[in-house]
Amino acid sequence: MSESPSERISAEVVVKVSRLARLDVTPDEVQRITTQMAGMLEHFADIDALDLSDVEPMTQPYPLSNVFREDVVVTGLDREEVLANAPAAEDGRFRVPPIVGLDG
Amino acid sequence: MTTADSKTQDSGIQYDMSKNEIKVAPNDGSYLLDGYELVCGLEVHVELATATKLFSASANRFGDDPNTHIDPVTLGLPGALPVLNRQAVELAMRIGLALNCKVQPSTFHRKNYFYPDMPKAYQISQYDQPINVDGWLELPGGKSIGVERAHLEEDTGKSTHIGGTGGRIHGSDYSLIDFNRAGVPLVEIVGRPDIASPEEARQYVTELRQILVAVGASDAKMEEGSMRCDANVSVRKPGAPLGIRCEIKNVNSVRSLGRAIEYEARRQIVLLEAGEKIRQETRHWDETDGRTHTLRSKEDADDYRYFLEPDLVPLNPDQAWIDAVRAALPMLPRERRLRLSQATGAPADGEAIMVVVERGQDDYVMSVGEAGADVARALVHVKEAFAEQGANPTVPAADLAQMIIMETGGKLTSTQAKTVLAEIVANGGGDAVAIAAAKGFEAMDNSALEAVVDQVIAEQAEAWSKYCGGEQKAMGALVGAIMKASQGKADGKAVTALLLAKKG
Amino acid sequence: MTTHANIPTTAAAIADGVRSGALKAVDVLEAHLAQIAAREGEIHAFNLVTADEARAAAARVDADVAAGRDPGILAGVPIALKDNMCTRGIPTTCSSKILEGWRPPYDATVVQRLAAAGAVAIGKTNLDEFAMGSSTENSAFGVTFNPRDISRVSGGSSGGSAAAVAAGFSPISIGSDTGGSIRQPAALCGVVGVKPTYGTVSRYGLVAYASSLDQMGPFSTDVRDSALVLEAISGHDPMDSTSIPQAPLSLQHVLSQGVEGLRVGRITDMPSGADPDVTARLEAAFDALKAAGAKIVDVEMPSMKYALTAYYLIAPAEASSNLARYDGVRYGLRVNATDTNAMYSATRTAGFGEEVKRRIMLGTYALSAGYYDAYYGKALKVRRLISDDFARAYTKADVLLTPTSPIVAFPVGEKSDDPLAMYLCDIYTIPTNLAGHPAMSVPFGTGAHGLPVGVQILAPTLGEQVMFKVAASLERSMIAAGGAK
Numbered sequence A: 001m002s003e004s005p006s007e008r009i010s011a012e013v014v015v016k017v018s019r020l021a022r023l024d025v026t027p028d029e030v031q032r033i034t035t036q037m038a039g040m041l042e043h044f045a046d047i048d049a050l051d052l053s054d055v056e057p058m059t060q061p062y063p064l065s066n067v068f069r070e071d072v073v074v075t076g077l078d079r080e081e082v083l084a085n086a087p088a089a090e091d092g093r094f095r096v097p098p099i100v101g102l103d104g
Numbered sequence B: 001m002t003t004a005d006s007k008t009q010d011s012g013i014q015y016d017m018s019k020n021e022i023k024v025a026p027n028d029g030s031y032l033l034d035g036y037e038l039v040c041g042l043e044v045h046v047e048l049a050t051a052t053k054l055f056s057a058s059a060n061r062f063g064d065d066p067n068t069h070i071d072p073v074t075l076g077l078p079g080a081l082p083v084l085n086r087q088a089v090e091l092a093m094r095i096g097l098a099l100n101c102k103v104q105p106s107t108f109h110r111k112n113y114f115y116p117d118m119p120k121a122y123q124i125s126q127y128d129q130p131i132n133v134d135g136w137l138e139l140p141g142g143k144s145i146g147v148e149r150a151h152l153e154e155d156t157g158k159s160t161h162i163g164g165t166g167g168r169i170h171g172s173d174y175s176l177i178d179f180n181r182a183g184v185p186l187v188e189i190v191g192r193p194d195i196a197s198p199e200e201a202r203q204y205v206t207e208l209r210q211i212l213v214a215v216g217a218s219d220a221k222m223e224e225g226s227m228r229c230d231a232n233v234s235v236r237k238p239g240a241p242l243g244i245r246c247e248i249k250n251v252n253s254v255r256s257l258g259r260a261i262e263y264e265a266r267r268q269i270v271l272l273e274a275g276e277k278i279r280q281e282t283r284h285w286d287e288t289d290g291r292t293h294t295l296r297s298k299e300d301a302d303d304y305r306y307f308l309e310p311d312l313v314p315l316n317p318d319q320a321w322i323d324a325v326r327a328a329l330p331m332l333p334r335e336r337r338l339r340l341s342q343a344t345g346a347p348a349d350g351e352a353i354m355v356v357v358e359r360g361q362d363d364y365v366m367s368v369g370e371a372g373a374d375v376a377r378a379l380v381h382v383k384e385a386f387a388e389q390g391a392n393p394t395v396p397a398a399d400l401a402q403m404i405i406m407e408t409g410g411k412l413t414s415t416q417a418k419t420v421l422a423e424i425v426a427n428g429g430g431d432a433v434a435i436a437a438a439k440g441f442e443a444m445d446n447s448a449l450e451a452v453v454d455q456v457i458a459e460q461a462e463a464w465s466k467y468c469g470g471e472q473k474a475m476g477a478l479v480g481a482i483m484k485a486s487q488g489k490a491d492g493k494a495v496t497a498l499l500l501a502k503k504g
Numbered sequence C: 001m002t003t004h005a006n007i008p009t010t011a012a013a014i015a016d017g018v019r020s021g022a023l024k025a026v027d028v029l030e031a032h033l034a035q036i037a038a039r040e041g042e043i044h045a046f047n048l049v050t051a052d053e054a055r056a057a058a059a060r061v062d063a064d065v066a067a068g069r070d071p072g073i074l075a076g077v078p079i080a081l082k083d084n085m086c087t088r089g090i091p092t093t094c095s096s097k098i099l100e101g102w103r104p105p106y107d108a109t110v111v112q113r114l115a116a117a118g119a120v121a122i123g124k125t126n127l128d129e130f131a132m133g134s135s136t137e138n139s140a141f142g143v144t145f146n147p148r149d150i151s152r153v154s155g156g157s158s159g160g161s162a163a164a165v166a167a168g169f170s171p172i173s174i175g176s177d178t179g180g181s182i183r184q185p186a187a188l189c190g191v192v193g194v195k196p197t198y199g200t201v202s203r204y205g206l207v208a209y210a211s212s213l214d215q216m217g218p219f220s221t222d223v224r225d226s227a228l229v230l231e232a233i234s235g236h237d238p239m240d241s242t243s244i245p246q247a248p249l250s251l252q253h254v255l256s257q258g259v260e261g262l263r264v265g266r267i268t269d270m271p272s273g274a275d276p277d278v279t280a281r282l283e284a285a286f287d288a289l290k291a292a293g294a295k296i297v298d299v300e301m302p303s304m305k306y307a308l309t310a311y312y313l314i315a316p317a318e319a320s321s322n323l324a325r326y327d328g329v330r331y332g333l334r335v336n337a338t339d340t341n342a343m344y345s346a347t348r349t350a351g352f353g354e355e356v357k358r359r360i361m362l363g364t365y366a367l368s369a370g371y372y373d374a375y376y377g378k379a380l381k382v383r384r385l386i387s388d389d390f391a392r393a394y395t396k397a398d399v400l401l402t403p404t405s406p407i408v409a410f411p412v413g414e415k416s417d418d419p420l421a422m423y424l425c426d427i428y429t430i431p432t433n434l435a436g437h438p439a440m441s442v443p444f445g446t447g448a449h450g451l452p453v454g455v456q457i458l459a460p461t462l463g464e465q466v467m468f469k470v471a472a473s474l475e476r477s478m479i480a481a482g483g484a485k
């Protein structure tokens, strides 16, 4: 299953991924990133041939379950201290530029 | 997410509501619109009535000053880690069990997307292994609506849009974010598309609300946003495959829900009849113009990059916990209605029982019965006279019982009973015997009544002969005169019976 | 390594002196601040030295001692903190422009526990931005140079913390290790570095890189000091759901125990690529342990060769999500724009460095629709294979021994244009992060150019005691051979 780097990832996908990640990329950068990512994915192709159909995914190293907090209020953070760290605040709230679109 | 721009373009089709007829088939409750049937499933988000948030110890409280219930987890500060609220899990289990779900081992995922009121740029939610699956909710009329799942997730903060046109997101100058609501525990109840009419949708939400309140899981107020409802709507010709569905958001009351579904179904039918295709999309219900509007198309597919939340561990309530939650569940509205129906003989989905159970006064009605009064009468009186009283009426059950016993024993006419009851309710209780006596509501015994009847027959000979000749209209005149002569103390039924007996 | 007379070089000796009243914490601190003044200019271990706060903390320790209150097991010991753990009111940058100037409103659990133990935090150390790198060259605030040879890198990502200890700025420091970020710079700087079992040290307040792999741990000049620090910072924390519910580790008492009869595993199919000077030191370590009575056994790790791939899919995937919160809304950098979406992109594009962007892109790709199964999903299964390999190996061996890094400290700039070459630096350290097991690097002599070489000891989950026993044994053999500590 050896695909060539260019088949592993396209410039179009790089553009889509950068949009999902909210990172701006210039057309020049798209070419460079595509080549670089293709090279890495090629290196990571060593797992392509593994038959993993019977293998359980491992998501956490130590098997814990049912870890809870009791439902008791603890005093939280001071609003003024928090807002002092904010790039912009107004009326006790965080201020942001107009919201357009939802998640496109 | 329920933020929306209502000024985006509609389908452009004008529709004359008056041209359409809604045909309701009499028995099976199916709903046909120009030969199409409606297929609707509801997704309901409810905020849980916990003291703290789903993953942190900040207060879960509505209506306070902005950003006063915040902590590192709520704000998604670097280094903050979520820890699951045990009570939220318990309330989610109550909801699941009340909706006949299977409570199963579950996990949390991250749903990744950017939005200013979502602090971490991901929502922690249950994805392929939700806590509750495969339940149902029975509508009062007996139809069962499937519940696919009821899962735990966290709420977002709230944005306020400043400038532009009247607080709308579109065209605003900037927005302000309050994170008090961020991280509040939600259960999302995903119903199966078993709803076949706007009325069923209304019944489903009303019933669900009552269940949520009954089990103490939520105050479930649509107006305050602690219960939020999205509707997936499609239409099809009976027997045809499922149509393309649209998701309707921003529905803020049970009444709007029915209107929105009906509007959307009609819109889709008009498009289909015109030979056009339905686009799968999210639409926004606009209360002011009574229409749905395109919010965003699903063509630009969301890519939420779900993956297992590595900061949380699996949730696997043991059977003992599940059993304890189940055992502690209160009687649910459906059982309450059945109990009252059995006790009174009134239909379980009839108005009186529906109203009284919704008010939570059914226990009270039962206790009036236990105090020796006729439960059916108690149901009627409570339904009629206790609208202002809460689930725990101030009138002692024994006082109402005493009044009903006098009424059913013929010591008060129904008119007198109403008068006495009104005074009892106004005073938060009272002795019916004393009130009746003070008002001069002497019980008129049968011999006294017979004397009055004989006197009226003698005075109204013409009416009497007409009555005996079969003219029913004449009876009205006779009864009216008897009531007048008895100064309202005569019982209507007894008068009718006496007249009938004397006629022979 | 401090040059000041009368000030001991280890945390254990300093704490003993301060607790007994023989030493003043303020004097200990001033000696170390003087050492910083002397060499920080050429090394750049710190993003920030918090001398004022440290002086106040040292004075509090001395006051406790004077008043007869228990000042804690790390009384008066200066400690350097990697600049990716939250310190209340003190800037925490992760060496990124995106967090420049941010002052956390809370302390990490580890920071609280160190303070409670009487340690004196002296500053925040440099790192590869968001702990992504193996050389501490990917920092928005400049490179940290290796105190052993300032033309070379200190390793990474906890290069600042490793260099601080190697340069004598503090006897101990804290780092974080996601794929080797404590052990590799420890090896390159010639100090001890420990990554404990995942879940042993709370991650609360550690700025996340890859949540299922991140773990904090100590740097020190000798094995005992690392044991001491771990005793102070380990143990269950209810603020971290992945924290193992157990008492703090107890390690110091095992250090004098021998290794007679212990089975030390040699991985026969370990990925090759280590330089000969490095493998020579590994062989010397096997010999030393054999001489001390341990048994050398062969084990196989057939899936170990896939670890790098699994890691560079899993870690970036988690990172892409963990770093999404840097959006310019609530804290840190904001680049203004006409709407929120444009603001996010402008802020993140300006705020993140190249390596961070590269991993965010890679991780976003590995998780996105249509690619999840081929990349992220598959990597999780490979992770299981590696974990299973370890489980089998630990039925035959009590610990495993490998090089920590395939190479000694390399010249600054040598690998900065080749991400894959840099990733290969972590080939021996990454597998334990995937499995969640403990591992540590102990200095074991020198290789090419007289530069330090570290040997890595791997142990099964919660096997810290046996791991420290072996580390202490190696350390004793080095001292016996006349090697410098």
Ligand SMILES: [Mg+2]
Pocket: B043, B188
């Ligand atoms: Mg949904």
Ligand SMILES: [Zn+2]
Pocket: B045, B153, B188
């Ligand atoms: Zn939801």
